[in-house]
Amino acid sequence: MTRLFAWLALLAGCIYFALPLIGMTEFSLKMRRGVYSLDAYRKVFEDPSFWATFGYSLTLAAATIVVGVLLVVPTAYWVRLKLPQARPYIEFVTLLPLVIPAIVVVFGYIRLYNTSSILPLTGSAIGTDFLLTMGYTTLALPYMYRSVDTGLRTIDVATLTEAAQSLGAGWVTILAKIILPNVMVAVLSGAFLTLAIVMGEFTMAALLNRPAFGPYMQLLGANRAYEPPALAVIAFAITWGCMGLIQLVTRLAKHERAKA
Amino acid sequence: MSFLNISHLEKSFGSLRVVKDFNLDVEQGEFISLLGPSGCGKTTVLRMVAGFETPTTGRILIDGQDVTGFKPNARKIGMMFQAYALFPNLTVADNVAFGLKVNGVPRAEREARVTEMLKLIGLPELGQRFPFQLSGGQQQRVALARALAPSPRVLLLDEPLSALDAKVRVSLRNEIREIQRDLGITTIFVTHDQEEAMSISDRIVVMNAGIADQVGSPFQIYNRPTTRFVANFVGTLNSFEVTVVNSTTLEMDGQMVTMAEPVTAEPGSRITMAMRPEALRLGRADGFETVLPAVVEEVHFLGSVIRVSARMAGTAIALDTFNRPDMPPPSPGQTIEIGLSGKHAFLLDR
Numbered sequence: 001m002t003r004l005f006a007w008l009a010l011l012a013g014c015i016y017f018a019l020p021l022i023g024m025t026e027f028s029l030k031m032r033r034g035v036y037s038l039d040a041y042r043k044v045f046e047d048p049s050f051w052a053t054f055g056y057s058l059t060l061a062a063a064t065i066v067v068g069v070l071l072v073v074p075t076a077y078w079v080r081l082k083l084p085q086a087r088p089y090i091e092f093v094t095l096l097p098l099v100i101p102a103i104v105v106v107f108g109y110i111r112l113y114n115t116s117s118i119l120p121l122t123g124s125a126i127g128t129d130f131l132l133t134m135g136y137t138t139l140a141l142p143y144m145y146r147s148v149d150t151g152l153r154t155i156d157v158a159t160l161t162e163a164a165q166s167l168g169a170g171w172v173t174i175l176a177k178i179i180l181p182n183v184m185v186a187v188l189s190g191a192f193l194t195l196a197i198v199m200g201e202f203t204m205a206a207l208l209n210r211p212a213f214g215p216y217m218q219l220l221g222a223n224r225a226y227e228p229p230a231l232a233v234i235a236f237a238i239t240w241g242c243m244g245l246i247q248l249v250t251r252l253a254k255h256e257r258a259k260a
Numbered sequence: 261m262s263f264l265n266i267s268h269l270e271k272s273f274g275s276l277r278v279v280k281d282f283n284l285d286v287e288q289g290e291f292i293s294l295l296g297p298s299g300c301g302k303t304t305v306l307r308m309v310a311g312f313e314t315p316t317t318g319r320i321l322i323d324g325q326d327v328t329g330f331k332p333n334a335r336k337i338g339m340m341f342q343a344y345a346l347f348p349n350l351t352v353a354d355n356v357a358f359g360l361k362v363n364g365v366p367r368a369e370r371e372a373r374v375t376e377m378l379k380l381i382g383l384p385e386l387g388q389r390f391p392f393q394l395s396g397g398q399q400q401r402v403a404l405a406r407a408l409a410p411s412p413r414v415l416l417l418d419e420p421l422s423a424l425d426a427k428v429r430v431s432l433r434n435e436i437r438e439i440q441r442d443l444g445i446t447t448i449f450v451t452h453d454q455e456e457a458m459s460i461s462d463r464i465v466v467m468n469a470g471i472a473d474q475v476g477s478p479f480q481i482y483n484r485p486t487t488r489f490v491a492n493f494v495g496t497l498n499s500f501e502v503t504v505v506n507s508t509t510l511e512m513d514g515q516m517v518t519m520a521e522p523v524t525a526e527p528g529s530r531i532t533m534a535m536r537p538e539a540l541r542l543g544r545a546d547g548f549e550t551v552l553p554a555v556v557e558e559v560h561f562l563g564s565v566i567r568v569s570a571r572m573a574g575t576a577i578a579l580d581t582f583n584r585p586d587m588p589p590p591s592p593g594q595t596i597e598i599g600l601s602g603k604h605a606f607l608l609d610r
Contacts (some may be wrong), residue, residue, distance in 0.1 A: 156343055162312055163345035163403075165332040167359030167410060177358075181349040 021236070028229035042232035049216055050231075057205075060129065061198035064136040065191045068144045071137065073187065076148045077179055080157045094145040097138050102203040105135060110207070128208050135204045140197050144190035151186025152179075188249045192242040199238055207241035261324060262310075263288035263446050264414055269318030271470075278304050280470040282318070288443040288532050291437065293457035296467035303418060305467075306450045310416050312336050322413050333362075338407030338445075340420040344399040346391035352402050353378070353387035356434065359410035380439060390447035397428040404436060408443065415440065417449040421456060433460050454494050466490045482536075484589065488608045491534055499534045499576040499608065510602070513551045513573035519602040532608040537580040539566065539604035540589070548599030556594045572598055 031039040044050050055146035063165050097105070111129050113121035155181070164174045180187065205212030217235065221228035263286035271279040276434045279301040283437055286292050294302035307313040309320055311332035320328050327335050338359075346355050356377050360370045372508050378384045381401040400420055407415060417436070421429040437460040440447050451457050457464050458478040466481060468489045474481060485491035491499075500542060502517065503511040504525045509518045517533070541548045554572035566589045568579045579598060581589075590596050 059385075155348065159341050159343050159345040160347060161334070161338065162310070163341060163347070164358070164362075165312075166310060166335075166337055166339040166408070166416075168333045168336075168362045169358075170333055173362060176279065178347050178349070182347075 024229045028226060028233055031226040034056045040226035041234070044220075044227050044230050044234065045127050050213075053211050053213045053216035057201075060212065061195045062128075063133045064198055065142060065194050067133060067137045068140055068194055069187055072141070072148050072190070073145045073183070074175060075179060076145060076152055077157065077175065080149075080152050081161060081167050083086050083090065085198060091145075091149075094141045098142050102135070102139060103207070105138060106204045106207045109135060122208065125130055126212075128210060132204055132208050132210055132212075135208075136194070136198050139201065139204070140173050140190070140194040143197070145191040146184045147154070147190030147193070148183055151183030154186075155179075185250050189246045196239045196242045200235055232243065262322055262348070263290075264448075264578040265319075265321040265586045266305070266309070267319050267321075269305065269320070270309060270316045271301070271313060278470050279308070279315075282472055284465060284472065286446055287419070287422045288446055291440055291443075291449065291460060292464045293449045293450060293451055293461040293465050294465045294467055295454060295457040295494075297452060300467040301470040302450045302452075302467045303459070306337075306416050306418055306448060308388050309414070309448065310339055311369060312339055312428070323550065332383045336410070336413045338401050338412030338414070339409065339416045340400070340407050340418065341517050342419040342422050344396070344423070346399055346402055346406070348391055350390075351387065352389050352391070352394070355391070356387075356404055356405045356408065356409050361441060363410055364605055365410075371411055381405045381442045382434075395428075396424050397432055400424065400432060401435070404439065408439070408445070413446070415445045415447045417447065419450055419452070421451070421453075429456075436460070458494075460574065466493060468493070480604060484606060485534075485608075488532070488594070491606075491608055496578050497534050498537065498539050498540065498575070499532050500575055501530055504529050504531060510551070513552060515552055517550050517600070517602045519605065519607075522606065525607075533605050534608050535600060535605045539580040539600065540577065540579040541567070541599035542579065542581050543597050543599065545599050545604070548601045550601065551597050551599050554596055556592050556596055558592055559589050561589065568596075569599070570596065 012185060026036075027042050029036040029038065075090070079087055109119075110122060113119050113131055114129075115123040121131045155247075160178055160182070162172055164178050169177070199213055200217075201212065202214035202218055206215045206218070217228070217231050220231055264284075264285040264286040265361055266282060266286075268536065269279055269282040270277065278299075282305055284299070286290070294305060296302045298389060304313060308315050311327070311330055311334075316329060318328070320337070322337075325457075341441065342364070346352075350358065353374050356374045357370050360373055365373070374387065375384070379388055380403055383398060383405075386394065386398065386402075400423075403420070418523050420436070421433055424432060428493055433456055449457070457515065458481075461478055462479050463471050463475060463477055464487070466489075474486045474490045476484075480495055481490060485494060491497050492538055500512055502512045504523055504527050505511050505516065506527055507522045508519055510519060510523065510531075512533070524530075553571040554577065556568060556570045557576070558569040560567040560569075561583070564583055566581050566583055568581065570577055570579065577598075
């Protein structure tokens with residue numbers, strides 16, 4: 001009986017999550033009257049704005065990942081090694097982006113870095129891109145920090161560091177050759193989560209007036225019928241692809257070790 | 261001047277002084293063990309030599325060079341850790357080559373050295389394996405090769421055998437000693453296992469509450485402990501409260517014990533005399549002039565040795581005797597005679 005209820009709950013859950021997606025996907029295939037077609041997807045892919053905004057967001061996602069890794073890996077490493085008492089505070093700070101809405105962050109940026117400020121970053125495209133990258137880094141911080149910190153928990157950071165030091169290695173070598181490779185799977189998990197967040201982010205990009213994928217999706221949704229669900233399916237595919245890559249990397253890493 | 265000189269070394273963590281005025285001179289090629297219970301400061305001393313802890317006061321000189329302010333990576337020291345500390349992302353060969361690579365040794369020279377080191381530890385065919393594919397003993401051998409590869413000036417061993425099972429521990433400690441002797445590398449070994457320290461050290465530093473209580477050869481430490489702590493910590497000890505009769509004689513439960521060395525305490529004063537379990541004899545024997553009755557409490561058959569726990573002159577004692585198939589051990593409750601000699605006794609005055 002309990003087993004039956006478990007299966008029923010699972011089935012209800014599946015229906016709850018899958019039905020809207022199936023409905024949306026089905027609707028996106030109905031652009032041509034009477035038959036299923038990929039016309040909506042073709043239209044999306046033929047739109048130069050799609051590729052421009054997609055490429056732009058992808059570039060910024062890559063920049064965000066680089067900044068995130070450079071910021072988070074040494075910080076999490078240092079906190080684990082030298083400042084374990086600071087861990088609760090660091091964790092609190094990294095959680096702030098989850099409770100402070102992006103709109104508050106971006107308005108803060110605009111106030112601090114507008115054209116009449118000491119650092120007028122919003123005055124140029126590259127400056128605004130930089131600002132947006134920093135904003136994305138902030139948004140991704142809870143995920144990136146947790147991933148890396150979990151990765152660091154699986155290795156004996158202190159002893160590995162001391163072993164490397166006794167062999168003559170400096171901090172950069174230790175981070176690049178010992179710590180980073182050993183938390184690579186965790187870093188990649190954080191990186192893929194960052195990618196998924198950046199690709200769908202709307203608020204920051206729209207308010208900083210940058211041609212990102214999020215605002216493009218919103219714009220398309222406001223003016224077209226069939227393309228928005230097609231775009232939503234594409235966005236879901238990207239996110240799921242990222243999740244799949246996390247799984248793949250995790251498995252491959254184990255596989256590589258077992259194989260060697 | 262000694263090769264490694266540690267003078268007036270102190271370390272405090274807040275108000276807690278964990279190492280107090282620690283002094284040690286180590287000759288080149290010497291194998292020194294720091295022995296003591298948990299929290300006695302032995303690992304802190306080792307970590308200060310390695311550069312992982314900064315001394316509160318004191319100096320550390322290696323080959324005449326003051327390294328006290330040096331960073332760990334500038335000290336040219338090799339270290340083995342209890343937890344192996346092999347780099348999980350690198351193969352065995354890459355682990356051994358790591359120190360050489362960091363120090364800019366050319367590739368060909370590096371490869372030759374790795375091959376030499378792997379041969380030295382008896383694992384020449386395992387270079388392409390990853391650490392997780394090795395047993396604990398193999399991992400610790402690789403850690404030894406990795407520590408030795410850059411030809412360090414001093415080798416530091418931080419309880420490297422503690423995580424291994426008993427059999428591997430014995431064989432690996434002999435291997436470490438053999439390699440250390442062959443290479444003539446100055447070595448400091450931290451352990452809380454007295455048997456380990458006794459079996460492989462040239463000298464032992466027995467530490468207690470941050471102080472080096474006694475420094476000496478294993479023979480001296482065991483047979484002539486200078487403090488009550490050392491006597492009790494190293495091996496099993498029987499101690500008896502005795503009365504000084506004169507400069508050579510002590511009175512113990514009505515029996516006289518003639519000491520080999522002069523007694524400096526005042527006649528009539530009460531002092532503590534100590535003897536190891538193997539210094540006592542079951543029954544009367546030549547050279548064991550003092551004989552006292554004792555009641556057997558327990559008998560432990562340990563194979564080649566039999567340990568008898570008994571009560572003699574109001575004191576619980578332990579006596580070790582070799583197993584003899586023609587002579588069964590006494591039974592609990594039995595009254596026996598125990599022979600002893602002042603030649604095998606020592607006095608504990610602090």
